[in-house]
Amino acid sequence: MAEQHDLMGGRLHLYKRGDGKFWQCSTYLGGRNHRASTKEESLSHAKDFAEDWYLELRGKQRRGELKNEKTFKQASEQFLHEYEIITQGERNAQYVKGHGINLRVHLLPFLGDKGLSEITPGLVQEYRIHRSKTSKTGKPPARSTLHHEVVTLRQVLKTANRHGWLQFLPDLSPPYKTSGKVGHRAWFSPTEYRTLYMATRKRAQQPLNNRWKHVCEQLHDYVLFMGNTGLRPDEAGRLQYRDVKVVRDRDSDETILEIEVRGKRGVGFCKSTTGAVRPFMRLRKRNKPKPEDLIFPGGAQRELFNTILDEEGLKFDRDGNRRTAYSLRHTYICIRLMEGADIYQIAKNCRTSVEMIEKYYAVHLKTTLDASAINVRKPKIKRETPRVLTAEDA
CATH class of the missing domain: 1.10.150 (DNA polymerase; domain 1)
Structure with a gap:
């Protein structure tokens, strides 16, 4: 039987657990049990610790500091x-x-x-x-x-x-700065995007070292693939060859890619532009993959991607926003909007909401403003000067 001692008139208990070497103390106070280890092997020292601990708890109870709730x-x-x-x-x-x-x-x-x-x-x-x-x-x-x-x-x-541990939720909204500055996501304008893929193409054709030729070719196709599909980098990283099909789209009568996307919102679908077809065909020919192989097993080769951005002066946009592989998704959305695509269809194809696109993309594109609606003028109505009535008219 475990050794046990009662202190403070039986309100405090001192005991050992099984073969434990330290004395433990416990008490029932404020509607719940409290336990602590004395970290002492000596019984006399353990008694001193336990009494001090108990009196401290009593003091907290009198001051209303003893918590009877979940932490x-x-x-x-x-x-x-x-x-x-x-x-x-x-x-x-x-x-x-x-x-x-x-x-x-x-x-x-x-x-x-x-x-x-x-x-x-x-x-x-x-x-x-x-x-x-x-x-x-x-x-x-x-x-x-x-x-x-x-x-x-x-x-x-x-x-x-x-679970009934908290009666109501406190207001967690940030004061003072309830609505932050409305900005845009870092993207590549059509001219900048062309500069980027021309640079990756040149690096793929003329690598600094032949050992890196495959990596450079992969990066070039990655940039073109991402800029013509709008996938998130993590979605592209999970993409397998069996998830992509080359089809003839009956609505547009163009050859495109139909992609089964697995991302943060589960399984979704994406239809690319025609510009994604040739990069995908090159990837398939170069890598000779199995259906379950990843298309981009090394991601975006971040180091090489950043090196090219630095060389071309494209790492930051004019507002100081840092460009990353995610900027290729933003580029896809912005260019599609600039070319007159329906914002609802773009939102569905990119597995996001119209609200997000309007907040972070459409806000800074001049092509989303309709000058004919802004500069409309109402025709002026010609009004006759009222005639003053005389006594004869009456």
Whole structure:
């Protein structure tokens, strides 16, 4: 039988667990059990620790500091357990993993020991300030980064609310800067895009070293493929040869690619422009793949891609936005809009929403403005000067 001692009139218990070497202490206070390890092997030292611990808890109870509620850490554990199971197959694994990283690295160190009722709009604002001051890079995190962390925080609080641990959700919206500056995504204008693919073509034909010829050819076809399909880089990275078919489109009477896309929103479909057909045919001929092989196993060869951008002066746009492989998707959307494509069809083909396109793409394209509607003039109505009535008229 485990050795046990009762202290403080039986309200405090000192005991050992099995073959454990340290004494443990426990008490029932404020409607719940409290336990702690004394980290002591000596019974006399363990008694001193346990009594001090108990008296500290009593002091917290009198001051109203003793929490009788779930903590943010406990709610986080419940959220991660539920979310991973419920969204299995519905959400990208990396997206699910991102919630866990946000909690472990940023949210739990700041909020972990807080009771759920203590998480107020003011405390969340303090968290935003804390993140801005303690960034490892020396500059505050991007607006989107902080937004994703608050999304994780909101999901945890919703979990607590569903389980009855939290009566209502606090307002987590950022004060002062409720609507950020409306900007556009970094993209390549038609002239810049031509400069880019001419540079990748030249590098593919004349590599600096013959060992890199295959990589240069892959990058050239990647740029053309992405600029004519509008795929996200992660979608292109999952694309297999069996997901792409060369077809004769009956609506446009053109040869295009029909692509089965597996991305963050599950399975979707995309129809390319004719410009994607020849790069895909070259990829298939060059690599002699099996149906299940990845089309771009090495991604976009980021280092070579960035080198060419730097050489051509295309790494940043005029507003200082950094261009990446994602900019090829933005280029596809913008050029299609400039050529008069229907915005709803573009949204469906790119697996996004009309709202997102209007906010980040259409806002800066002059071709989306209809001068005939803006400069319309209403015809002036010729009005007669009213005649003054005289006594004879009466």
